[in-house]
Amino acid sequence: MSMISPVSVAGRALLALGIALFLGGLVGSLIGVRYSVTLSGSETLPEGGALSISVYTLTSSGRVRVEVWNATTAYYIAGIRGDPRSLMKGLEAFNISTGNEDFRTDFRLGVVYGVAEVRASRGILAALPGLSRVLRFNIHQLEPVEPGHYVLEKKLGVNEALIFFAVGRNVTYSFSYSVAEKNALAPDTISLAGALTSLAGLAVLRLGVRSGSSSRRRGGSGP
Amino acid sequence: MPRTTVLSVENIWKYYGRTPALRGVSFSVREGELVGLVGPNGSGKTTLIRIIVGILRASRGRVSLRGSDPFREPRSREGLGYIPERPVLPSSMSIRELLRTAAMIYSHPRPSDAAEEALAIAGLEGHGDKSFDELSAGLKQRAAIAHALVHEPEIIVADEPTSNLDPVERLKILELLADLNTRRGLTLLFTSHVLAEVSRLSERIVVLLRGERVFYGSPRSLVERSRLVRVRTSEPRRLAYALSKLGYSVGEEAFSVLIRLGSRSELGKLLRDLSEIAGEVPIFSIDTVEAALEELLRGGAG
Amino acid sequence: MKWPRWVVLAYLDFSDTLRPGIFDALVVTMSLVGVVLSYLEYFGSSPALAMSILSPTLLATALYLALRSSAGLAHMAEDRVIDVYLSYPLGRSIVAGVLLVSRVLVPASLIILLPALAAGVVYSPLVGSEALHYLEMIGAFIVQAVFYGLMFSVIALFARRGSAASIISLLTYFVYNILGVILSNLAESPESLMYKLSRSMSFYLVVYQRLTGVSIASPPGTLELCFVPCLSLALAAGFIAYFRGWYEP
Numbered sequence: 001m002s003m004i005s006p007v008s009v010a011g012r013a014l015l016a017l018g019i020a021l022f023l024g025g026l027v028g029s030l031i032g033v034r035y036s037v038t039l040s041g042s043e044t045l046p047e048g049g050a051l052s053i054s055v056y057t058l059t060s061s062g063r064v065r066v067e068v069w070n071a072t073t074a075y076y077i078a079g080i081r082g083d084p085r086s087l088m089k090g091l092e093a094f095n096i097s098t099g100n101e102d103f104r105t106d107f108r109l110g111v112v113y114g115v116a117e118v119r120a121s122r123g124i125l126a127a128l129p130g131l132s133r134v135l136r137f138n139i140h141q142l143e144p145v146e147p148g149h150y151v152l153e154k155k156l157g158v159n160e161a162l163i164f165f166a167v168g169r170n171v172t173y174s175f176s177y178s179v180a181e182k183n184a185l186a187p188d189t190i191s192l193a194g195a196l197t198s199l200a201g202l203a204v205l206r207l208g209v210r211s212g213s214s215s216r217r218r219g220g221s222g223p
Numbered sequence: 224m225p226r227t228t229v230l231s232v233e234n235i236w237k238y239y240g241r242t243p244a245l246r247g248v249s250f251s252v253r254e255g256e257l258v259g260l261v262g263p264n265g266s267g268k269t270t271l272i273r274i275i276v277g278i279l280r281a282s283r284g285r286v287s288l289r290g291s292d293p294f295r296e297p298r299s300r301e302g303l304g305y306i307p308e309r310p311v312l313p314s315s316m317s318i319r320e321l322l323r324t325a326a327m328i329y330s331h332p333r334p335s336d337a338a339e340e341a342l343a344i345a346g347l348e349g350h351g352d353k354s355f356d357e358l359s360a361g362l363k364q365r366a367a368i369a370h371a372l373v374h375e376p377e378i379i380v381a382d383e384p385t386s387n388l389d390p391v392e393r394l395k396i397l398e399l400l401a402d403l404n405t406r407r408g409l410t411l412l413f414t415s416h417v418l419a420e421v422s423r424l425s426e427r428i429v430v431l432l433r434g435e436r437v438f439y440g441s442p443r444s445l446v447e448r449s450r451l452v453r454v455r456t457s458e459p460r461r462l463a464y465a466l467s468k469l470g471y472s473v474g475e476e477a478f479s480v481l482i483r484l485g486s487r488s489e490l491g492k493l494l495r496d497l498s499e500i501a502g503e504v505p506i507f508s509i510d511t512v513e514a515a516l517e518e519l520l521r522g523g524a525g
Numbered sequence: 526m527k528w529p530r531w532v533v534l535a536y537l538d539f540s541d542t543l544r545p546g547i548f549d550a551l552v553v554t555m556s557l558v559g560v561v562l563s564y565l566e567y568f569g570s571s572p573a574l575a576m577s578i579l580s581p582t583l584l585a586t587a588l589y590l591a592l593r594s595s596a597g598l599a600h601m602a603e604d605r606v607i608d609v610y611l612s613y614p615l616g617r618s619i620v621a622g623v624l625l626v627s628r629v630l631v632p633a634s635l636i637i638l639l640p641a642l643a644a645g646v647v648y649s650p651l652v653g654s655e656a657l658h659y660l661e662m663i664g665a666f667i668v669q670a671v672f673y674g675l676m677f678s679v680i681a682l683f684a685r686r687g688s689a690a691s692i693i694s695l696l697t698y699f700v701y702n703i704l705g706v707i708l709s710n711l712a713e714s715p716e717s718l719m720y721k722l723s724r725s726m727s728f729y730l731v732v733y734q735r736l737t738g739v740s741i742a743s744p745p746g747t748l749e750l751c752f753v754p755c756l757s758l759a760l761a762a763g764f765i766a767y768f769r770g771w772y773e774p
Contacts, residue, residue, distance in 0.1 A: 005536075009543060013639060016552045020643045024560020028647075031564055059566060059573040082741070110567040158569045159739045179567055183651035187564065190647055278611045279773045297614045305612040311605050315540040327533045328613050370609075 007208035015201030021194025028187030034108045036178035043117065044170050050118040050125055051171045052098065054084045056161040059110030062179040064162055066152045069173075071166040074142040074150035075128050084161035087137070088116075094131065096120040110158075111177055118165060125167050155180070226253040228287075229378050229410050230275065235284035237270055237434075244270045245434045247284070250427075252378070252412050257404050259421030259442070260414040262431035263520060268414040269308050271431070272382045275412070276305050289377070301329070304371030306381035306413075310363040312355040318342070318366050319351035322373045329374030337373050345369035345399070361392040368399065379403075381413040385420065397424060418516040422446070432520050442512075449515030450484040452493060455507040462504045469496055481514065531619045534610065538627040542594065548632065551589055552639050555582045559640035563647040571648070571655035572736045575662030576729070578644040579637060583729070586636045586670040591694035594628040595677035599690035602681075602774035611774070621768035625761060629674030637667050658736050665732035672728070672753050673698060675760035682764065682772060701726065715742030725752035 043051050051071075055064050068074060080087055088098050096118060103114030118125070129139045142150045154162055166173065185193075230252040237245040245267045252258045262268050273279040275286055277293030277300055286292060291299040312321060322338035331337045342351050345365040350358060358366055364384065371379050384400065385393040401424050403409045415421045421428055422442030430438035430445070438445055455478060456462045463475040466482060471493070474481040484490060490511070497506060528536075542548075559578045568574035601607040610620050641663045645652045652659045677694035684690035705726040712720035720742060724730055731749050734740040 009539075009635075012545065012549055013552070013635065016549055017556060017639055017643055017646075019553050020556030020560055020639075021646060024557050024564070024643065024647070027557075027561045028564035031561075033564060035567070057569070059577065060569040062569070082739075107566045110569060110573070158573065159737065180569065181650070183568060184563055184647050185649060190560065193646060273608070276608070276612050278608050280771075297616045297619075300612060300614045303612065303614075305608070307605055307608050309605065312609060313537060313541055313606055315544050316537075321537075324533055324537050325613075327528060328530050328537075328615070330527065330530065 011201050011205035011208055018194045018198030018201050021190050025187045025191030025194055037109055038176040040174040042172040048121050050165045050167040052116045052118045053164040053175050055113040056084050057111050057156050060179045061157045062177055064154050065176045066164045067174045068150050068166040068171055070148050070170050071168040073167045075139050075165040076152055077137045077139050077163045080161040084163050229254050231287045233285045235281045238282045248436045250429045250439050255408045257411045257425050259425035259428040261418050261421050261428055266431040267434040269382055302377035304376035304379040306367045306371045306384050308382040310367035314355040317352045326373045331374050341369040341373040361388055378410040383414055419512045446512055446515045449518050451514035451518045452482045453479050453510045453514045455479045458504050465500050530615055531623055535623045535627050542627050555585050555640040556643040559644040560647055563644045571652050571659035572662050572733050574648050576733050579666040582640045583666055586633055587673045587698050590674040591677050592691050595681040595694040596687040596691035598681035599684050600687035602685055607774045617769040618765050621765040633670035633674050634667050637670055665729040669728045672757040675757055679764050725749040728753035
């Protein structure tokens with residue numbers, strides 16, 4: 001007949017924790033750990049069109065690098081709290097609409113990112129920095145590193161978004177996001193910790209059984 | 224020296240909705256006394272016992288157990304041992320551990336010793352490491368008794384302590400309770416619907432019928448005022464015929480004959496007549512006790 | 526050493542509520558889910574880690590409390606084990622308090638705590654630097670689980686049958702959560718009373734939004750923060766008062 005005592009509960013808790021860590025570590029090894037993502041491609045855009053690359057961190061913080069080639073101009077909006085797609089919706093009031101959206105939610109990195117086509121007249125896009133005051137966001141214009149080649153590197157905090165616009169006809173792009181810190185321990189370490197915790201749990205359980213039986217022999221009076 | 228009153232029940236009423244389960248029941252139990260509570264099923268025995276233990280609240284009236292109200296005052300249950308109707312105990316630990324824990328709740332100075340002693344008294348040696356669920360019906364009853372005894376109570380309130388037991392087990396449990404009363408001076412209030420069982424042990428009995436007290440006194444006085452005698456036989460028709468020829472008022476039943484005497488003094492004559500008839504008609508038993516209860520419950524006495 | 530009587534009664538009751546088997550299986554499973562989720566998702570803040578790991582755990586805890594604790598409490602009355610407790614020389618309020626601790630507080634805390642601990646081990650570099658926030662989130666989830674457990678315990682007092690208690694408890698849990706969703710959908714704006722009421726119904730969400738500022742509405746105020754804890758206190762007080770003065774198994 002099993003007995004409940006603070007020692008046995010502690011032993012069982014340690015054992016449960018150990019088993020979960022051990023098995024979880026094994027599963028972690030199987031599924032692997034990912035700390036960065038890349039996306040690249042090229043888009044043929046209509047006259048006056050632009051490509052937007054958005055990234056929105058859900059649970060992670062990290063570093064974004066966006067690189068485009070064959071672009072005539074590039075802008076970006078940073079410091080957006082929450083989902084940037086609501087801001088893009090807001091731009092519809094200025095005849096700037098999006099289409100062909102390809103957004104991906106990567107829970108393994110805690111980030112949403114994607115590309116979309118921006119449809120607007122050339123004049124409107126050129127005037128984008130002037131909308132800063134209306135939108136209450138600073139729209140920055142980038143300087144090219146060489147003709148047609150623009151690079152943006154930014155740090156993003158948790159729940160922060162960034163939108164990058166590249167104006168041009170045939171824009172080639174490359175996007176990468178890598179988390180700021182590797183916060184999780186390696187799966188092998190967790191499995192090892194789990195095995196040790198399980199052993200500790202078993203030892204505590206044995207200790208509980210032994211002290212329980214000796215306390216009964218002595219006529220002990222503790223629960 | 225007069226014995227002090229351990230339990231007094233004064234004009235207890237209990238309603239379930241608008242239906243009264245108990246109607247103004249009163250009686251008392253003195254120190255060292257053995258009192259039986261008798262009544263058919265549904266007479267309110269269990270409800271009364273649960274009010275006495277403090278599990279239920281009386282709608283009206285007053286219960287005083289060791290000087291205070293058991294529903295409100297935990298100290299009144301300090302010296303109380305309770306054996307419920309269906310023996311039930313937590314089954315998540317061994318009986319030994321459970322008894323030790325129960326002894327600790329009552330602040331017994333040596334809980335482990337108390338548990339071993341209770342196991343021995345209740346005849347549960349060798350079963351202490353089993354859980355309650357692993358015990359047979361008889362052993363469960365004994366475990367409930369051990370649990371009630373573990374803190375060395377002054378009074379035990381037992382609800383049908385012999386129900387669901389075979390005759391041999393019943394007798395053993397009754398002997399155990401009687402022994403505790405004689406040797407330890409334990410006060411005992413117990414219920415049963417078998418008057419013969421109760422009258423064998425009790426100094427006084429309380430008979431309940433439909434929630435009302437219909438008799439309160441010694442078993443002897445109940446039996447003595449009765450004029451009914453039941454004779455068990457395999458040939459009730461022949462026996463009834465023989466007795467009616469001798470002038471007795473008889474009623475025939477499936478395996479017995481019920482005789483109504485004109486007065487209690489006729490009992491001697493009846494026994495003599497039966498001894499003569501016994502040569503021709505097989506007679507298994509002559510019962511005046513259960514018949515007395517039956518007479519009472521049928522409304523023959525008050 | 527002489528233990529207080531209520532501690533001994535709690536020890537007796539724990540032996541039922543913490544009986545090995547389903548409880549251990551649930552704790553292992555939820556902790557394992559916690560570790561696996563920690564590897565499936567990346568977390569940059571400890572409140573986000575707690576939110577993600579403990580949301581499924583809270584559901585499992587609520588189901589456990591409805592199916593085991595609430596049903597167990599009603600079952601105690603049904604098979605009259607509660608009579609044994611009530612025959613002990615302990616005040617009824619103490620027995621009621623012990624039942625709440627043993628059947629709600631301790632199981633709920635353990636089921637929430639262990640997966641949080643497991644995920645905390647995996648994310649120890651992060652949790653180590655934001656320990657207080659992580660603990661606040663764990664506390665918030667425990668408060669929410671205890672709140673559900675208290676609701677179910679009150680139901681168990683009246684249901685009297687184990688099966689009825691678990692069914693009504695489950696229904697209450699789903700109705701409560703659906704009500705939250707309906708209120709938030711009916712809300713005209715994130716600043717409306719209805720939205721704030723729906724948000725208040727999830728204490729962990731209020732704490733999360735206060736800690737991280739992640740919210741479509743303005744950060745939750747003190748009233749929203751107090752909603753579930755105050756309801757829990759009221760339920761606990763109601764349970765104890767009813768058990769003390771009127772409860773008849």
